[in-house]
Amino acid sequence: MKDYDVIVIGGGHAGVEASAASAHMGLATLLITLNKKMISNMPCNPSIGGSAKGVVVREIDALGGMMGIAADHDYLQMKMLNTGKGPGVQCLRAQEDKHNYPAYMQSLLDSIDKLDILEAEVVDLLHDNSTVFGVVLKDGTKINSKAVILATGTYMEAEILRGHTKTSAGPDGEPPSKGLSKALQKMGIEMFRLKTGTPPRIKKSSIDFSKGSVQPGMEGNLAFSYLTKTFKPLSEQIPCYLIYTNEKTHKLITDNLDKTATYNGLQSGVGPRYCPSIESKVMTFKDKKRHQLFLEPEFKDGESIYLQGFSTAMEESLQEEMVHSIVGLEKAEFLKYAYAIEYDALVPTQYDLSLRVKKYKGLYGAGQICGTSGYEEAGGLGLIAGINAALYVKGEKPFILKRNESYIGVMIDDIVTKGTEEPYRLLSSRAEYRLLLRHDNADLRLTPYGYKLGLISEERYQAFLKKNENVKKAREILDRVHLGSSKRVSEYLLSKGFEPLKAGVSGTELLKRPYIHYEDMVNLIDELKDIELDYIGVSQLEIGVKYEGYISREENEASGFSKFESYTLPENIDYLNMQGLALEARQKLDKIRPLTVGQASRISGVNPSDISILIFNIKNLKNGQD
Numbered sequence: 368m369k370d371y372d373v374i375v376i377g378g379g380h381a382g383v384e385a386s387a388a389s390a391h392m393g394l395a396t397l398l399i400t401l402n403k404k405m406i407s408n409m410p411c412n413p414s415i416g417g418s419a420k421g422v423v424v425r426e427i428d429a430l431g432g433m434m435g436i437a438a439d440h441d442y443l444q445m446k447m448l449n450t451g452k453g454p455g456v457q458c459l460r461a462q463e464d465k466h467n468y469p470a471y472m473q474s475l476l477d478s479i480d481k482l483d484i485l486e487a488e489v490v491d492l493l494h495d496n497s498t499v500f501g502v503v504l505k506d507g508t509k510i511n512s513k514a515v516i517l518a519t520g521t522y523m524e525a526e527i528l529r530g531h532t533k534t535s536a537g538p539d540g541e542p543p544s545k546g547l548s549k550a551l552q553k554m555g556i557e558m559f560r561l562k563t564g565t566p567p568r569i570k571k572s573s574i575d576f577s578k579g580s581v582q583p584g585m586e587g588n589l590a591f592s593y594l595t596k597t598f599k600p601l602s603e604q605i606p607c608y609l610i611y612t613n614e615k616t617h618k619l620i621t622d623n624l625d626k627t628a629t630y631n632g633l634q635s636g637v638g639p640r641y642c643p644s645i646e647s648k649v650m651t652f653k654d655k656k657r658h659q660l661f662l663e664p665e666f667k668d669g670e671s672i673y674l675q676g677f678s679t680a681m682e683e684s685l686q687e688e689m690v691h692s693i694v695g696l697e698k699a700e701f702l703k704y705a706y707a708i709e710y711d712a713l714v715p716t717q718y719d720l721s722l723r724v725k726k727y728k729g730l731y732g733a734g735q736i737c738g739t740s741g742y743e744e745a746g747g748l749g750l751i752a753g754i755n756a757a758l759y760v761k762g763e764k765p766f767i768l769k770r771n772e773s774y775i776g777v778m779i780d781d782i783v784t785k786g787t788e789e790p791y792r793l794l795s796s797r798a799e800y801r802l803l804l805r806h807d808n809a810d811l812r813l814t815p816y817g818y819k820l821g822l823i824s825e826e827r828y829q830a831f832l833k834k835n836e837n838v839k840k841a842r843e844i845l846d847r848v849h850l851g852s853s854k855r856v857s858e859y860l861l862s863k864g865f866e867p868l869k870a871g872v873s874g875t876e877l878l879k880r881p882y883i884h885y886e887d888m889v890n891l892i893d894e895l896k897d898i899e900l901d902y903i904g905v906s907q908l909e910i911g912v913k914y915e916g917y918i919s920r921e922e923n924e925a926s927g928f929s930k931f932e933s934y935t936l937p938e939n940i941d942y943l944n945m946q947g948l949a950l951e952a953r954q955k956l957d958k959i960r961p962l963t964v965g966q967a968s969r970i971s972g973v974n975p976s977d978i979s980i981l982i983f984n985i986k987n988l989k990n991g992q993d
Contacts, residue, residue, distance in 0.1 A: 368508055368509075368510050370395075371396060371397040371483075371512040372394035372396065372512060372514065373394050373516065373756045373760060374396075374501065374510060374516070375389070375396065375397070375399065375515075375518055375753070376547075378399075378406035379518060379734060380743075381518040382518035383746070384433055385731075385753035386482055387432070387753065388432065388749075388750050388754050388822060391821065392761075392820065393821065394757050394761075395481055396482050397510065399487050401541065401542060401544065402542075405541060406472065407437070407473065408469055408538070410521075412675060413462065413464065414461060414462050415434065415460070415743065416448075416461055416743065418448065418795055419774055420743035421458030421460055422458050422795075423743045423744065423775060423793060424459070425459075425806055425809035426747065426773050426775050427775075428592045428593055429809040429810045430817040431823045434742075434743070436594060438468070439590045439595040440471045442599065442604075443463065443664055444461065444462040444605055445460070445462075445589045445590075445599065446584050446585040446589070447589060453802070454807065454914060455802040456801065457805070459806065461591070465666055487504045487508075488544060488545075489502045490550060494554060494727060515729060516731045516749075517713070517732045517736055518734045518752070519736050520735045520736065522538070522541075523547060523548045523736065524543060524548045525708055525709065528628035528706060528708070529707070530626050530631075530633075530683070531626075531628070554726070554727070556713060556724065557717060558713060560635055561709070561790050562638040562790075563639055563642070563708055563735075563740060564680060565706060566645075566673060566677040566679065566705045567702075568671045568703040569671075570672070571669075573698050575697070576608055578695030580608060581607075581608060586600060593814075605664050610693060611694070612692075612693060613692065614657075616689055619692060620649045620650075620689065624650075626685050628707055629644050629646050629679075630650075636710070638707070638789065638790070641792045641794070644678045645658070645676070646679060658676060659676055660674060662695075674690070677690070679707075680706065683704045686701070686705055687701065713732055713738075715737050715738040715787060720779060720962055722779065723765070732748075733749040739790060739793075740790035744793055748778070751766070766820065770798070770932075771800045771928055771929065772804075772812055777797055780966065784959060784961065784966055785969065785970070802917055805910065808907055811907070814827075834904050838904045841898045844894045847873075849874075850871060850873070852868045852869060855891075859887075863887065874892055875912055877891075885909050932963050933963070934963055934982070937985070940985075946984070947980040947983075949977055952977040955973055967981060
């Protein structure tokens, strides 16, 4: 077996992005997976995007990742969420085809130079006391590398739970990863147990969809990838349906809690707070008489319907009773029963902001073993781990995204600085500067980084610069051109049902009005007809004009934040013996080893007074060195 620069363990959404990034950066990369056919598998809902997650997919794409391209390829339905709210929380969500998405992603991987794929099981790492330099396979084969990325998802020592039954198995009944977790623990790496779950799949022809409310996709230029230029019309999209649980459903649950692993003591791992089982929802919100459920297709031409919101670890007979109690599902036939799954993950405070395991050079983590949940979070972590493993091999500085630059940066900072006791889920509320981290401007924030890293082609980068230049030109015209109360302007506004102008305004001032859009300005200002702007440029221009004051305010706040982020801390600082720090602060700082004062300030148990003392000591230390 030949040697590699980077070895990635796991072929899920994290492993795919990690291996593709490493290979695209010119390094000999090996992706090791238990089953090639399960690469990019979607064992839970085959959807991409959603609140905050949709922005992450755009960020992955803006950096040169894969997920957005695959998500746009042949989706079942796509829509923009939160259109009635501000741009800081708007995001895309697509229902994908559970067969087509992974098949297309696998075809993309097969086309990447420098990337090999091996079907095998890793049971140990090659390492000394400070460095990891390869892997050991189940058959005893040793493969050398300069870096290793752990992206095992929910497979390590995985167990499926239903009722009183616990079975050693991975997602979708695949074999679990056995042995690697114990090997990591022998290396002094701290593990913890997490749990997630999935709902039942129902036969489409057994459902009375007339009892549900139709949830259609959307028309328009909707895409995750900035490279996508063709869009699926609404007429070709497949609808979802909204239905509800009822009091009968809830009584079945409350009367049979001893028959679910969630409450009968079988479950040991901590489940996701923001994606709870139906029994957890019923018990937590006892005053609610019903809960929303969605009927979502898994395939374009298949019979499988995903019962979104009905994750459960009930025994199979009770699952049937519960589902049959729901209006529209009285005759539902099961294609697959729901289950909970427990698995081993690494305590995330053991990583630094580059996703390197601090105890070992050359060892990185990505995806759900970092304590996160969701395909999108996994993809974002995989991309960053792949980039940083490649930079490590090249002898270059790590690539670290700040909280005011991306949701990916928010996520990484949250999990490695604060840790988590449950599967972490990204939410727009976790970002302090979400108006800066919008769906539309991910390319403005991140594409220059992707180009510098070698993940964005020259052709794509030049198109990006051209688009930005055209947006700038259009804004200059809007700022300069004065629109008076002329007959042409008044007639146009009246034809659109708008009030005519009573006094002259600039094009920019008119565009700030909520009912005016860029296409209106093109009809009123002839100079704009010569500017070529695609839907991305139009969106960025409009949002920049309409929310200019709010954006400026957040930019000023982020500028103050950046001062702390640029205040770096020495790697070898002795926190345990630093005078003036509270004992808890000493212990937490020594464990996390923050890179900056900003990161130190976000550690639980480190107070503002501790930060002041820390800065004072660092200044004295630096002065002493001078």
